[in-house]
Amino acid sequence: MTESHSSTDRRTSKLRNQIVTTSCPHDCGGRCILRVHVQDGKIVRIESDNGEEPQIRACLRGRAYRQRVYAPDRLAFPLKRQGERGDGQFRRISWREALDTVADELKRIKDQYGSSAILYIGYAGSIGCLLHNKRAVSRLLNMFGGFTETWGSASSEGSHFSSKITYGTSYTGNTRDDLVNSRLIILWGLNPAVTIQTLNTNLNLAIAKEKGVKIISVDPRFTDSAATFAQEWIPIRPGTDTAMLLAMAYVIINEHLHDQRFLDTYTTGFNRFRDYVRGSEDGVAKTPEWAETITGVSAVNIKELAKEYANSKPAALMMGFAPGRTAYGEQAHRAAAILAAMTGNVGIMGGNAAGHGWVPVGFIQKDGQFPGLPEGSNPVKEKIHISKLWDAILGGRAKGYPADIKLLYVTNGNPLNQFPNINKGVKAFNKLEFIVTHEQFMTATARYSDIVLPINTHLERNDLVRPWGFGAYYIYQKKAINSLHESKSDFDICCELATRLGIERYSDKSEDEWLRELFRVSENISRDVSDYDAFKEKGVHKIRVDKPIVTFEKQIEDPEKNPFPTPSGKIEIYSQQLADLNNPRLPPIPKYIEPWEGPKDKLVEKYPLQLITTHFRTRTHSIFDNIPWLKQVEPHAIWINTADARRRNIKNGGKVLVFNDKGSLVIRAKVTERIMPGVVCIPEGAWFNPDKKGVDRGGSPNVLFRDKHSPCGAFCSNTCLVQIENCPWEE
């Protein structure tokens, strides 16, 4: 009895000893806690947070991570291309040959064409990690003489831009525990039940709902969030949000429901906005009837929502990033922030500034930036927008772009799949002299590369992980297993390349010394948990807050002492900075500008359906598309309204061809009333897989998108017109 008891103890303690606390740092809105069970150096199962409240519980992707680590198609060795670019034939080579080749090509291109001929695309793959991320290569290339950089956030340039103009900062949010203090919550293009936007958004929406807070969803789709939390769904045509928000402002002004004292004290330029809304500037009053013809939302619904919002203080107008990822999407975010100011919902508990929504918690430096490997400065100054890369590569200086690109370096991203106009991207890739990609899988980008270097996953290395924008915790990402096969981290590869490139000072620290340094420069953490070793041991630290964090609380309480960080010190309804640009497409007050590929574009005669591309439950962008467990959860399919499907004789589950002038793809149809007529939706991130005719069999929507950004630089992944028919070649 005693014996068997003690052997059980030994067994359980052995198991317990091998549960490693770590995280998932891909660019999803989560960054959760993973508790990884390791036996004999192998991961046997993955659980999530079972510690103190609030728990940071992982979703299905984090819990399925074991299948990603041990996937049979995981890249194991350095590879060199054999056949044509894209046909997938590679040969295993040694690390020495791979690194020599990359170093030699970098030197050759720099000598022959200058540093600007090197384009580096580092994106979101391990964006939550402070050390092992894209900065490893930008640091290396800066030390090597520089490179052509990209600009533009694929996520939220529209929302960032609007918040910086209106409030002077992207830190405009309240922690999610404040949602219970609202009387009304509007989820505007926000679907946190699927598209994670910081953990505990759902928990707090559920608590708010139980407490009786009214929740309304404004979205072209009846989302899982609408189904779970909302009392009302208002479908709206994509890219037309500004018109509806302006009409709401019209109603609020007309009925004198705006908070004039708030506007007088904290804002500047309201009268200019009021004049535009009433029509004295352009002769068009922005009435609900005007907006109805643009948005498809009835004038009655617009009036009701406007009045309800203005009369329900404190109310939280919560903007997703999706409305900003449209042709003139920045205008929608500007208009929303102004509605929040007009109703006095800024800087109060239960309110919401309707801005970018970040909260200043987590690993943040004194200057508001996230800590990371110091990148140094880039001698090459010009940058190219992520939507214009293919044109820049194809056209070069002759077409007015800042560089003639010859070499492409990719880490932490799958740009061929994730950036618009894939077919043009393929042409651009084919024009380049050399492409190297650091990857974990044979993505579309890797398949078109010359050298592919295998990268370990975050379960195979130590790091610090920061939450996504609004989360109040820090994670020490502890290595669970050794690097599989011959994989290495981006940082380790760069250390080895530095030697070959004659760069001596690339790194003077070990992994742990760097992490200690990044911990030290994090202004926030030093206040909370000052002891690195204790934090490392504990693995996770949740910030204790007695009450929700409400940004701009100080500005509202004492505006004299605490101006907003804008040029005027006030919330800028009228922006002199924008007026100075003198660009009618970036007006100083938000305006409705007719979008390209919108419902009124002539192109609707050929391509009558508006395509949106939402984030998906089973993927983080293109990550996890190859994971069998996740494939079973929800199939990749295009949402199409029953009426639109009937007209085309399309059946639920049938294969359809989706096409326009830029490309075509095959995908299964999900025929549903949950999307409004005239709009279709393909979840982003499916793997591009063209057949011999050039039709994408993977269903990657970026084959259909125009490579054009909004005036402020927003990525327009919800602005696209397409046609659909039953797939002509398959039963």
Ligand SMILES: Nc1nc2c(c(=O)[nH]1)N[C@H]1C(S)=C(S)[C@@H](COP(=O)(O)OP(=O)(O)OC[C@H]3O[C@@H](n4cnc5c(=O)[nH]c(N)nc54)[C@H](O)[C@@H]3O)O[C@H]1N2
């Ligand atoms: N049509 C459409 N397109 C979109 C969007 C959309 O909504 N619609 N969304 C956009 C948005 S918001 C974003 S943020 C972008 C994301 O764009 P990307 O960052 O290009 O997308 P991911 O698929 O996350 O690609 C990350 C890649 O990094 C790899 N990776 C993971 N960890 C590491 C690592 O440690 N090192 C290296 N070297 N690689 C690693 C993964 O295997 C994966 O292939 O996509 C954008 N594209």
Ligand SMILES: Nc1nc2c(c(=O)[nH]1)N[C@H]1C(S)=C(S)[C@@H](COP(=O)(O)OP(=O)(O)OC[C@H]3O[C@@H](n4cnc5c(=O)[nH]c(N)nc54)[C@H](O)[C@@H]3O)O[C@H]1N2
């Ligand atoms: N599961 C999962 N979660 C993620 C990610 C992921 O890949 N997978 N990615 C993370 C990243 S990097 C980002 S940037 C965020 C993105 O976060 P969001 O941009 O908020 O997410 P989306 O799913 O693209 O869109 C949210 C909702 O907006 C609706 N919508 C689309 N176009 C419009 C429009 O023009 N007007 C209105 N009113 N609604 C519209 C869609 O139907 C959808 O329900 O998500 C993060 N969370």
Ligand SMILES: [Mo]
């Ligand atoms: Mo994103």
